[in-house]
Amino acid sequence: MQRRQLIFWGLIGSAVIALSAVFLALKSKVRSSLPAAAHYEKLPEKFNQALQSARTAVTANGHDLDAVRKLARLYQANRLYAEARACYRMIELSAPGLTARDHYYLADIAQNENDLAGAQAELRAVLKLEPNYVPARLGLAETMFKSGREDDAAKEYAAVLAIEPTQPQASLGLVRLALQRGDDDAAVARLEELMASHPEATAGAALFAQILERRGETERATAMTLWSRQKHEPALIDPWLNAMQVDCYDPLRLALLFEEFLAAGQLTEALPFLDRIEELDPKSWTPQLLRGWSQERAGHHREAVEAYRLALKKGGNPERICPLLTTSLLAVPDLPEAARMLAEYYGKLPESVPLLLSYTEVAVRLGDEKLARTLLAKLLELDPYLYTPNMSLAKILWTAGERDAAVQCLLRIVKVFPVDVASRGLLGQYYLEKADAAPAIRPLEEALAHVPPQTPAQERLTAMLGKAYLLVGNAAAEQRRFGEAVDYADKAIRLFPSELQAYALKANGCIQLFQYQRAAEALVAMAALEPQNPTILLSLGDVVYQDGKADQARGYWEKAGPLVATGDAELRAALDLRLSGHITAETFK
Amino acid sequence: MNFQHLRIGIVALLVAFGIYFVVNRDGWSPPVTAVKVAARPEPDQAVAPSDTLGLGYFAQRQIGRPPDGPPWVTDLLIVDLDQDGLKDILVCDAHLNRVSWIRQIRLGVFEEQDIGETIAGPAHVEVADLNGDGHLDVLVSAMGVIPPSNMKTGSVIVLVNDGTNHFTNRVLLENVARVSYVAAADLNKDGRLDLVVGQFGYIEGEIRWMENLGNWQFKSHALLDLPGVIHAPAADLTGSGNLDIVALVSQDSEEVHAFMGDGQGHFRDRVLYGSTNKDYGSSGLIIGDVNKDGRPDIVYTNGDGFDYATPGPRPWHGVQWLENLGDGKFTYHRVGDFPGCYSPVLVDLDGDGDQDIVASSGFNDWNDKRAVSLMCFENDGTNHFIPRVLAHAPTHLIVVKAADMFNDGRIELVTGAFMFYPPYDRTSRITLWEHKK
Secondary structure, three states: OOHHHHHHHHHHHHHHHHHHHHHHHHHHHHHHOOOOOOEEOOOOHHHHHHHHHHHHHHHHOOOOHHHHHHHHHHHHHOOOHHHHHHHHHHHHHOOOOOOHHHHHHHHHHHHHOOOHHHHHHHHHHHHHHOOOOHHHHHHHHHHHHHOOOHHHHHHHHHHHHHHOOOOHHHHHHHHHHHHHOOOHHHHHHHHHHHHHHOOOOHHHHHHHHHHHHHOOOHHHHHHHHHHHHHOOOOOOOOHHHHHHHHHOOOHHHHHHHHHHHHHOOOHHHHHHHHHHHHHHOOOOOHHHHHHHHHHHHOOOHHHHHHHHHHHHHOOOOHHHHHHHHHHHHHHOOOHHHHHHHHHHHHHHOOOOHHHHHHHHHHHHHHOOHHHHHHHHHHHHHHOOOOHHHHHHHHHHHHHOOOHHHHHHHHHHHHHHOOOOHHHHHHHHHHHHHOOOOHHHHHHHHHHHHHOOOOOHHHHHHHHHHHHHHHHHHHHHHHOOOHHHHHHHHHHHHHHOOOOHHHHHHHHHHHHHOOOHHHHHHHHHHHHHHOOOOHHHHHHHHHHHHHOOOHHHHHHHHHHHHHHOOOOOHHHHHHHHHHHHOOOOOOOOO | OOHHHHHHHHHHHHHHHHHHHHHOHHHHOOOOOOOEEOOOOOOOOOOOOOOOOOOOOOEEEEOOOOOOOOOEEEEEEEEOOOOOOOOEEEEEEOOOOEEEEEEEEEOOEEEEEEEOOOOOOEEEEEEEOOOOOOOOEEEEEEOOOOOOOOOOOEEEEEEEEOOOOOEEEEEEEEEEOOEEEEEEEOOOOOOOOEEEEEEOOOOOOEEEEEEEEEOOEEEEEEEEOOOOEEEOOEEOOOOOOOOEEEEEEOOOOOEEEEEEEOOOOOEEEEEEEEOOOOOOOEEEEEEEOOOOOOOOEEEEEEOOOOOOOOOOOOOOOEEEEEEEEEOOEEEEEEEEEOOOEEEEEEEOOOOOOOOEEEEEEOOOOOOOOOOOOEEEEEEOOOOOEEEEEEEOOOOOEEEEEEEOOOOOOOOEEEEEEEOOOOOOOOOOOEEEEEOOO
């Protein structure tokens, strides 16, 4: 071979080899972007096994992009976002690059990392490739709204409605934008449309109720409020994001997915997540706790009981589980079993407030007074201001005639619960029965301020308070504290405008205070109530006379005359004395 | 092919593989178990005193009344209520339905007394001289019931100070969705203090401002029809001289709103930032100048755990700040993760001249003894924050406040505990975190 040929072939060979090296280097650079291998101790072993398989698939298939994609989703589904992002970067560097779904997942990562601008960029990339994927466009609108870009958000919400004309989240987004602009009418019009097409849109219903209330449409607002509380708003259907759930091995994330579906009222969709948590971590008691809780919410009490029992068996925290189990057992109902179970755990944790709360409730319901007393006393020693235990113990003691002890419970309730009527009513009754009316007044006044009007409770409280005012007023008058007596009489009159004793108290007090005009007013009211009573007229005449109105007084005395009973010589004599004109300072004593 | 070709080929191959190995240095690492992402270590049981931010930086002292059962402190405020030069603490106790005053009667000596009458579910406390008589009145937002509820049990109550430290309840608003926030500010520049009221509610809630018409008469103006209001302080965000209102709205919204004021009582609603995670758990917001550029920034936490099926922390809980760039523009910065995070406080805790952020945890996983209850995010001087654990116990700390309690130039902390769910084995009510002697 000629020297020139040799050089030529040598150069060709070198170029080929150099190109190969560059190719290898580039390929290896792609491969080098794989996240470092790691063993994640916080995640279940099954995840680590799946991870190893996914990584092996990547290397075995010569960095096949679908394998890298699967790896990326595995990382992402388990909240390992940095690792997932590294995988997506590998895909991005290779032809044909990221798909719409890849961008969507990157947007999800950005949102989870509170990077709204990053999420918007990814969502725009999604929409370039898949302009009609509604969750992406909705996501873009939401992220824009949450970054304060109202106009851009409005365009995207409108674009969603162009694809799906009654899409509820987009409609609600536009409602919120209208409200931000202060355009209530536009908001209301859109809410009317939304509720007509999506009656299950409870967030919209709640917002609508508030606007209606603000606009004075109270009746419709109340109806809308009730509606919003009856329904669950279904979760947005997002097939791409939902597809990632199969790769989730993270029990916490699975529990959150469970909660999400449960909150949307989709129990059937929610429960499989608990199955998966159990599968991943058979020793965990959390799925059984959540299963019991969701079954109880759905009214499946027996299923709830079974789930809670299993949670306890797996070593779950009795302070968390037993109160829930008690609720379900009471709903079954199986009181004896509840009592047995609580006795067992209370024996192990005698200072536990949550256990005592449940155990006292069961003891009260069982009617086991001795046990209830012991447990309630212990509970109130640990936590003195609990409402139900104080009330329960008060009732037991009250019924047993131990009212002084019962009052201690009632006083604790009154101290802490400013609007509780029952405790205040009982306290009032207690003091009145002890003929110690003064301390009855305040609790009764407070109770009356919070009792629903025109109810038997209001009647009872009013009667007791009126009585208390009179007793305290009379006592004050006896101690010559007439001003105070008149004040109480006025209070009693406000409660019972037809109560003679109250007017009498007032009249007497006013006379002692030389307030004849006020005394006369009270007596006039009395006379109106008992027009045939000559004594009232006599007194009225006396008061008016002392107020310097002799003629008017005479009129009252004359009016009283024919009303005096034939046998009532004393009253007749008193009237005659006055009508004879021989009136001295002694006459009115 | 002769040997020369072979040599060239071998050399070229070696060069190519050399490049390959240089570029792909990580490619030959063992396939698995190279790195162990391990769980956190157990905390030190006995904490030695320390001069650097971290465990042992503070000594704890319980002040005020001992707890009667699991405490439900919902808020506290450090303020010199009686204007005697010593800082006191106002406490909202939702277990006792009381607002109490932990009075510093002598330097370092505290006594607690109830003020006013009972208030159902007190949630937030502020002070202001509402009637202009020169004495600080106490403003209280009351939820009626603290756990999630749709009942219209909310109220706004002022405890009017008669000047002799005797306080009388006066109801300013009642029978509305649960009120979580109230503060006083002259929003329309008429010389009277108006009120900003946040109603958390549950499914329904709102933000309103109440125009002070004088003589204890107020007129309500709706600002936002959304439930979940946590805090809504007023500040001049743009330097316009007009007060704006910044509101943190949780529930399904998880947004920070700015109601930009024109000084005439008109406000324009803007969303400054929001999370798309409906379970974000927004829990507290304050306004302060984080980067000391003269513009008020916003610091807020997310860590609320009231309404989860399983109460407790979530991985996204933590602290963030919205940097005020001027012209009404804000940019989001994550400060750090902190499960169950509540009650942000902006303070130069270590006295190095920059603003640190202190927060507490109300809803951490308290079955785990390593769970953190009090944290300082130490500013490294460039507004990057390094998490410093201050305490693992006591637990359930829903509120923390900071002040120089003893007028010695050093910052103390005061925390309040809200023990909503077990375990109750590391209880406290009001804790003073003071420097060791």
